[in-house]
Amino acid sequence: MELLHVGLAALGAGLAVLGAGVGVGKIGGSAMDAIARQPEASGKIQTAMIIAAALVEGVALFGVVAALLGVLTT
C-alpha cells in the first residue's frame, strides 16, 4: 500500500515535470524564434523568457513538492 502511495506520488511529480518541460520548451523555442527575427532585442526577450520559464517552472515545482509531501507523510 505504501509502495503504491510512493509510486503515485512519483507519477504525479513526473506528470508535473512533463507539463513544465513542454511549457518551458515552448517558451524557449518561441524566444529563439523571436531572437532570430529581432537579434537587437535579444536582451529584453531573454529577460521575458526567463521570467515566463520561471513562472511555469514554479507551477511544476508546486506539483513536485505536493508529491514529495505525499511521499513523506505516508
Add this chain to the structure above:
Amino acid sequence: MDLITPDFGLFFWQTIVFLVLIFVMAKFAWKPILGGINNREKSINDALASAEEARKEMQNLKADNEELLKEARAEKDAILKDARELKEKIIADAGEEAQAKADKIVKQANESIEREKKAAMAELKNQVATLSIEIAEKVVRKELSEEKKQHQLIDKMLDDVTLN
C-alpha cells in the same frame, strides 16, 4: 517531513540575520557604492556633454573662421578687380591722351605742311609770272621789231577776240 516543514530556529535566524544584513549593507555598502556609481556616471555624462559642447563651439569657430576667410577672399577679389579696372582705365586714358596728342601733332604738322605748300605755291606763281613777263617782254620786243609782224600779231589777236 523535515525537508518541507520550516524549522523555526532557522527561520528565526534567517529573518534576523537578513534584516540586519539589509540595513547594514544599505547604510555602509550600497549607499556609498550606488552613490559613487551615480556620481561617476554623472561626471562621465557631464564630461561627454562638455566635450560635445566644446566640439560644437569648435565647429562654430571653424564656421566663423571660414566665414571670415570667405569675406577676406571676397574683399581681396574686389580689390584686385578694382585695381585691374583702374589699371585698364589708366591704360585706356593714357592711350586716348597719347592718341589725342599724336592727332594734334599730326594735325599741326599737316597744317604747317599745308601752309608751307601754299607759300611755296604762291612763290612759284610769282616766279612763273615774273618769268612769263620776262619771256613775254623778250618775245614782244622781237616781234615788234618788224612792222609786218606787228600787224600780223594784231590781226591774229583780233581774230582770236572775235572768235571768242
Add this chain to the structure above:
Amino acid sequence: MQPNLEPIILSRTGTMIAHKSFKIIVTLTLAFVLLPFFAFASANKVAEESEEKEFNPTDMIMHHIGDSHGWHFFGSGDNSVTLPLPVILWTDNGLVSFMSSEFHHDTEGHHIVEKDGQRFVNYHEDIYQLEEGVEAVEFDEEHHPLNASKPLDLSVTKNVAAMFLTVILMIWFFFGLASFHKKKAHAPKGFNNALEALVLFVRDEIARPQIGEKKYMKFMPFLLTVFFFIWITNLMGLLPGAANVTGNIAVTVSLGLFTLVLILVNGSKDYWKHTFWMPGIPTWVKPILAIVEGAGIFIKPIALMIRLFANITAGHIIILSLIGLIFILESHGVAGISVPFALFITILELLVAFLQAFIFTILSALFIGMAVEEHEHH
C-alpha cells in the same frame, strides 16, 4: 564494469581541453566532486566495519541536505571531524545553551546532556528535553515523543553558521568596494570591478526595468542584498561539506516573506483597487476576481520560496544520488560513469546558482513593480 575506467576518462578529458585556465577549473571542480566521494567512502567503510550497517541512500541524502547541530566535515561516529556549534534552547526555565560537541556526535538520542538540571538528547538532529528519570526518548506511532518535550530550538546550526559565513563574505566584499568608492571617483579594477559590474547588473537589468525609473532606488538595498545573499549562499552550498542553506525551506520562507511584506507595505492605491475591485469588468465578476487576486498576493511569494528551495535541493539530491549509486551498486566501476555525470551536474549547478538568484530577484522586483505602479489612465 572495469575498475580503471575512471582514470582513462579523466585523462582523455584532460588532453581534450587545451586551455590552461579551463583545465584548472575542471581539476578544481573534479576535486570538489570527488572529495565528498572519498568522505562517503571512508564513512561507508567505517560503518561497514563497525556495525555492518547497510548503506541507505535516502538517509545519506537527507543527512546532507538537512540541517545539523554541528558542522560535520568527514569521518563517522567518534572519528568524525566536526565543528562544534552552539546549541541554544528556550525551555520552560529560560535560555539554555551549550556546545553541540557535548552530544559526542550522537544523533540517536543515546547521549544525554545535563544542563541546569535539565536533560537533553539529540534525536535525528531534533533536540528533546527528557522528563525526570527517563533515559531515552520514546515515540508513539505518530512520531510524537511520549516522555519528552521539544523545547524551542534557536541553535546556531550548520545552516545558520553557513549563513553567517555568507554575511561575512558579503561584508568583506562590498565594504571593500564601498571604501573604494568613498576614496576615489574613477572605476575600480580587478575584483572590485567585477562586483561593481554585478551591482550595475542588478540595477540596470533587474530594478530599473521592473520597478521603473522613479521608485527603483527605494528597493535597491533589498534587491542587491537578496541577490548577492542567494547567489553567494548557492555557490557556497556547492562546496563539499558545505551547508544547504538556500535549499532549506525555512530560509526561503523567510526570504519570500520579505518580498511579501514589501509588496503589502508599498502597494499603491491603484494596486489594491486593481486587486480587490478591478475596474472595467462586470460587477458580478469582481468578487470572484478579488478572491483569485487576493490569493495571488500570497501565492507569488510562496512560488518564489518553493522555486528556490526545490531547485537548490533538487541539484544537491541529484549530485548526491549519482555519487550514492557507487555505494548502492557497490562497485568502483560505476564511479567512471557517475563521477563525470556528477561533475556535469555540478557545473550545471554553478549556472543554476546564478540563475536562481537572478530569478528570485527579478521576480521580487517584478512583483514589487506591479505593487508600486501608478496607473495613469483614469
